[in-house]
Amino acid sequence: MTSNGPPNPLVVENVVKKFGERRAVDGLTLSIEPGEIIGLLGPNGAGKTTLIRAIVGLSRVSSGTVRVFGHDPVADRRVRAQIGYMPQDLAVYPDLSVRENVAFLAGLRTASGRPDPDDVDRALDAVDLSERQDDLLRDLSGGMKRRASLAATICGSPGLLLLDEPTSGVDPALRLQLWDLFRDLASRGGSILITTHHIAEAEGSDRVVFLRDGRTLATGEPQSLLDRYNAPDLERAFLHAMRDGR
Amino acid sequence: MMVLRIAGRVLREMSRDRRTIAFIIVAPIIVMSLLYFALRADADTDIAVVSRGPARLFDYEMKQALADADGVNLVELAIADDMPDGPGLDQAIRAAIIAGEADGVLLLGQSFLPDRFAGEPGDIYLYLEGSKPLVSADVLDAIADAMDELTAALPVVIDAQCSNDCANSVNNKTINVEFRHLYGSDDYNATDLFLPLFPPFFAFFFTFVLAAISFQRERSRGTMDRIFASPVSFLEVVAGYVVGFVGFAGVQAVIILAFVFGLIEFEFSGTQIGAIALCTFLVIVVALLTGLLVSFVAANEFQALQFVPLIVLPQVFLSDMIWPLATFPRALQAIALAMPLTYANRFSRDVLIRDIPMIQSGANLLMIAAFILFLVAVIGIARRRMTV
Numbered sequence: 001m002t003s004n005g006p007p008n009p010l011v012v013e014n015v016v017k018k019f020g021e022r023r024a025v026d027g028l029t030l031s032i033e034p035g036e037i038i039g040l041l042g043p044n045g046a047g048k049t050t051l052i053r054a055i056v057g058l059s060r061v062s063s064g065t066v067r068v069f070g071h072d073p074v075a076d077r078r079v080r081a082q083i084g085y086m087p088q089d090l091a092v093y094p095d096l097s098v099r100e101n102v103a104f105l106a107g108l109r110t111a112s113g114r115p116d117p118d119d120v121d122r123a124l125d126a127v128d129l130s131e132r133q134d135d136l137l138r139d140l141s142g143g144m145k146r147r148a149s150l151a152a153t154i155c156g157s158p159g160l161l162l163l164d165e166p167t168s169g170v171d172p173a174l175r176l177q178l179w180d181l182f183r184d185l186a187s188r189g190g191s192i193l194i195t196t197h198h199i200a201e202a203e204g205s206d207r208v209v210f211l212r213d214g215r216t217l218a219t220g221e222p223q224s225l226l227d228r229y230n231a232p233d234l235e236r237a238f239l240h241a242m243r244d245g246r
Numbered sequence: 247m248m249v250l251r252i253a254g255r256v257l258r259e260m261s262r263d264r265r266t267i268a269f270i271i272v273a274p275i276i277v278m279s280l281l282y283f284a285l286r287a288d289a290d291t292d293i294a295v296v297s298r299g300p301a302r303l304f305d306y307e308m309k310q311a312l313a314d315a316d317g318v319n320l321v322e323l324a325i326a327d328d329m330p331d332g333p334g335l336d337q338a339i340r341a342a343i344i345a346g347e348a349d350g351v352l353l354l355g356q357s358f359l360p361d362r363f364a365g366e367p368g369d370i371y372l373y374l375e376g377s378k379p380l381v382s383a384d385v386l387d388a389i390a391d392a393m394d395e396l397t398a399a400l401p402v403v404i405d406a407q408c409s410n411d412c413a414n415s416v417n418n419k420t421i422n423v424e425f426r427h428l429y430g431s432d433d434y435n436a437t438d439l440f441l442p443l444f445p446p447f448f449a450f451f452f453t454f455v456l457a458a459i460s461f462q463r464e465r466s467r468g469t470m471d472r473i474f475a476s477p478v479s480f481l482e483v484v485a486g487y488v489v490g491f492v493g494f495a496g497v498q499a500v501i502i503l504a505f506v507f508g509l510i511e512f513e514f515s516g517t518q519i520g521a522i523a524l525c526t527f528l529v530i531v532v533a534l535l536t537g538l539l540v541s542f543v544a545a546n547e548f549q550a551l552q553f554v555p556l557i558v559l560p561q562v563f564l565s566d567m568i569w570p571l572a573t574f575p576r577a578l579q580a581i582a583l584a585m586p587l588t589y590a591n592r593f594s595r596d597v598l599i600r601d602i603p604m605i606q607s608g609a610n611l612l613m614i615a616a617f618i619l620f621l622v623a624v625i626g627i628a629r630r631r632m633t634v
Contacts, residue, residue, distance in 0.1 A: 053471075056475040058474060078477050081477045087468045087472060090468065091467060091472045093469060105469075105472055108477070108478055109476055152472075
C-alpha cells in the first residue's frame with residue numbers, strides 16, 4: 001500500500017479459499033497500483049476465478065484479507081461501486097438491447113440506478129458498438145456480446161476493473177483491439193486485474209502473476225520474467241516457472 | 247448400438263444428479279400418499295341426532311340406522327336434553343357445528359311425528375356447515391343411507407298408534423329433509439364453493455413456476471452474480487425482483503379474479519372482491535419468494551422445475567381446498583399449518599362463502615404476511631451460505 005497516500009485500488013494479503021479440504025486459493029498476496037494492469041495467468045483451475053469472486057464479494061475468503069480502496073468489499077458493499085466486474089460467463093440479458101444492458105448493469109453501481117447517458121455513449125464507443133446499440137443482444141455474434149458485457153463493466157470508469165477471461169472465445173483481431181482498450185483505460189488511471197489462460201496475450205500487462213494450484217509461481221514485469229526464465233514468450237516462461245516450481 | 251450408447255449416456259448423467267434421483271423417488275411417494283389419505287376419507291363424517299317431543303321415541307332407531315350406515319361416526323352434542331325446540335336450540339346446533347363437534351346434525355323436531363301422524367311426510371332438519379363441498383357430500387351420502395333404513399323402521403311404530411289407512415299413506419311418503427346451511431345455501435352448487443379458492447391457488451401456481459424458472463435462468467447465465475457483486479443491498483435486489491414480477495403476476499391475477507367472479511352465481515360485494523384481491527396479492531409475493539428460494543437451491547432449470555410438484559401438490563391436498571383437512575393424519579395436518587395456501591383458503595372461504603367480515607378473518611392474512619417475512623429471512627440465509 002502506498003504510504004500516506006490514498007489506499008491502493010486492491011490489496012490481497014495471504015488469502016486462502018478452501019472448498020472442503022481443497023485449497024482453491026492458497027495464501028495469495030498481491031496489490032495493484034492506480035493505473036496498473038496486472039495479468040493473472042494460469043491454467044484452468046489455477047484459482048483465478050475464485051480469487052476474483054472473493055475480491056468482488058461473491059464469496060468469503062477462508063483466511064487472509066481483501067481490501068478494495070481500503071475497504072472490505074464483503075462487509076462494506078458501497079466500495080463495490082468502484083469495481084467494474086466482468087464475469088467469465090457473458091452475463092448479459094439476451095432480450096435487452098445493447099444499450100439497455102449497459103445502462104442496467106452499469107446503473108447497479110450508481111446511487112440512482114441510472115448511469116450518465118454520456119458514460120454509456122463513451123462505453124459503447126470504446127467497444128465499437130455504438131452502431132448496434134439498439135439491437136437485441138440475442139441477435140449479436142458471440143464477440144459482440146462479449147464487447148457489450150465489457151462496455152457494461154467499464155461504463156462510468158470504475159477505479160478497479162476485474163476482468164475474468166475477457167478475451168475468451170474472441171478472435172485474434174478483436175483480442176488485440178481489446179488490449180488496446182485496456183491500455184487506454186489504464187492510461188486514464190484505471191487499475192485492471194485481468195485473468196486469462198491465453199498466456200501470451202498478457203505481455204500487454206504491467207505486471208504478471210503466474211498462478212498454479214492457487215499459489216503464486218512467479219511475479220514481475222513481463223520482460224523481467226522473460227529474462228529470468230530465458231524464454232522467448234510468456235507461455236514458455238510460464239512452463240519454465242512450472243518446472244522450477246515443482 | 248448407437249441407441250444403447252445414447253441410453254447409457256442418459257442413465258450415467260442422470261444417476262450423477264443426486265437431487266434428480268431423489269425427486270424421482272420421493273415425489274411420487276409423497277403425492278401418492280397424499281392422494282391415498284385424501285381418498286380414504288371414510289368413517290370420518292361426524293353426524294349427531296337431536297330429537298324433541300315424541301320423536302325421541304325414534305332416537306334409538308334413527309341413531310342405529312345412522313350408525314349402521316357406511317362412513318358415519320355418530321356423535322353426541324353437548325346440548326342440554328331439556329332445551330326446547332325453537333330458536334335457542336337452532337342457535338345451539340349451529341354453534342356446535344362451528345365448534346367442530348359435528349359435520350352435520352339431524353334435528354327431529356317437536357312437530358315431526360304429529361305431522362307424520364296427520365298424514366304429512368314430516369320434516370327432518372339437516373344442519374350443514376355448508377362451505378366445504380366434500381364434507382357436505384359425505385354427510386348427504388350418510389343421511390341418504392340412513393334415511394332408507396329409518397323409513398322402513400317408522401311404520402312399525404306408527405302401526406301401533408294409527409289406523410291401517412293412515413299407516414299405509416304415511417308409509418308411502420318419503421320423509422322430507424329440509425336443509426339448514428350455516429353458510430351459503432342449498433342453492434349453492436359445487437362450483438360456487440370451489441371457485442372462491444381458485445384465485446390464491448392458481449396465482450400461487452403460475453407465479454411460482456414463473457419465478458422459479460426465471461430466477462434460475464438469471465443465475466445460470468451469470469447476471470445474478472453481476473447484481474450481487476454490485477453495491478445493491480440484498481433486500482433491494484429481492485424487492486426489485488418482487489416488484490418487477492408482481493407486474494406480470496398481477497395481470498395474471500386480474501384474469502383469474504375476473505374469471506372466478508364472472509362464474510360465481512351467488513351475490514358478492516366490491517369489498518369481497520377487494521379482500522380476495524388483497525389475499526391473492528400476498529400469495530403472489532409468497533410464490534415469488536418461494537421461487538427465488540428454489541432458484542438458490544436448484545442447480546439448474548431442470549431441478550427448479552422438479553420443485554413444482556413438490557411445492558404445489560401438497561398444498562392442493564393439504565390446504566383444505568378439496569379434501570377436508572380432518573381427513574388426513576395428524577402429522578400431515580400439522581404440515582398443512584406450515585403452508586400459505588391453508589390460510590389463503592381459510593380467508594377466501596370465510597370472506598366469500600361464510601360472509602365473515604374481512605377484519606375477523608384477518609389473522610389468516612397476517613399469517614401469509616408472516617410467511618413473506620419468513621421467506622425473506624430464509625432467502626437471506628441461503629444467499630449468505632452461498633457466499634461462504
